[in-house]
Amino acid sequence: MADYRLGIDLGGTKIEIVALDREGREVLKQRVPTPHGDYEKTVLAVRDIVLDAESKLGCIPGSRVAAGQASSTLGIGCPGSIVPQTGLLDHCNATWLNGKPFDRDIAHALHRPVRMENDANCFALSEAVDGAGMGKSVVFGAIFGTGMGAGIVANGRLLSGLHRLAGEWGHTPLPWLKETDLPLRPCFCGQEGCQERYLCGQALATDWLGEGHVSAKGIAEALLAGDEKAEKAVDLFVDRMARACARMIDFLDPDVIVLGGGVTNLPNLCERVSAKLANHITGGFPCETPIVMNKHGDSSGVRGAAWLWDVQESGACRTPDAAWPAGRFR
Structure with missing residues (x-):
């Protein structure tokens, strides 16, 4: 070691x-x-x-x-x-x-x-190794910020997938669409209705302040002050996050969901999302999946990168190749 x-x-x-x-x-x-x-x-x-x-x-x-x-x-x-x-x-x-x-x-x-x-995979790995998901078999680390992404760690191993797309749920469709979700929002990936267009900082800002606004900074304070527009925007965000998490639980059923990213710094977000999960989980039984905030904050990503060299050798390794052109970096 x-x-x-x-x-x-x-x-x-x-x-x-x-x-x-x-x-x-x-x-x-x-x-x-x-x-x-x-x-x-x-x-x-x-x-x-x-x-x-x-x-x-x-x-x-x-x-x-x-x-x-x-x-x-x-x-x-x-x-x-x-x-x-x-x-x-x-x-x-x-x-x-x-x-x-x-x-x-x-x-x-x-x-x-x-x-x-x-970086989302690094976030999940950090929280699984010694963060909010420590000791759990399957950890789903979800980031909501400028965009939306996630990583999956199972039994201490990072799951990247055949195409290294595991956890890229931002470009899956928002499930159980409601009138408030229409018309479908166009995404830069070329599709419409991607979850990322509803569950990122710009989306929250748009729902709060209107088209053209890209930052939701200050919405937590506005919410606590009783701003009705802020309350409505956060209610929409919570409902959409609950639907997204419920769909993910249906196909992955992780032991814990760890939240990260600037958009998750909303009052009582974990509790509010958890309360809505049962409305969407297949089978209609009480959902016991804990949704928790991350432990390491802004340091989760960089700590996860360091943990890529754990004993289970998570992550793709690149070694110097003598055949690679020497170029300007050697």
Whole structure:
């Protein structure tokens, strides 16, 4: 086992690194701005923050460790997925990374193996290992923020799926449509009625303030102050989330649902959604699936990236390949 697990959370505006010791305690955390729109500089920024962290910790990659030296592993969480057939990143909101062999370039820039997964998968893994889902057999980690995504961890293993699409429920249709859901909202994926168009920050802002509004910041305070429009918007959000969770329980039946993302910071959200589940669960029996808030907050994603190198080897591993063009990153 390595002395340190390093995790990277790669976002559109910042790159964050965390180091966990063997007991999972955080011993280092730092961040730098993401070089917006520049692929090469993004690769180099990740390389540099990793090298700087290892220098501060006095460690080197586990594959090159010598006697008496501390070792480290590296996992990366990113807002997209590697397409298995091509090895290229896709569906990433940091659009300059799409169509690029990001994990391969990082492996070669650092001359070491890396593991990389979707950031929602990293969130779920973090909460399953030592967070709100700790000790549960099947953990469904759901993120509601700018978009909507999820990850599934079963018996300590991250489930990515054949096409690495497991947990991508944001682009499944919102179930049990009601008049308030119509007309179907168009989605950037090309379909209509995707859950993500009803259960993200912009959707909540639109229901609260009207078309053209993209941020729901302040809605929790407005709700507590008795704002009728805020109450109506949150009621719609809760009902839609309950329907989405009920459909997911029908086909996965997890031991716990862990919520994350900025949109989930609404008063009594877990309790309100739980109260509505029984209206939709198949069979009509009381639903006992606990819906809980995450333990690690904004750190869940980066901690999950670090845990990609646990003993069960979650996540896809990329090792430096001698045949890969040396290029500008070596």
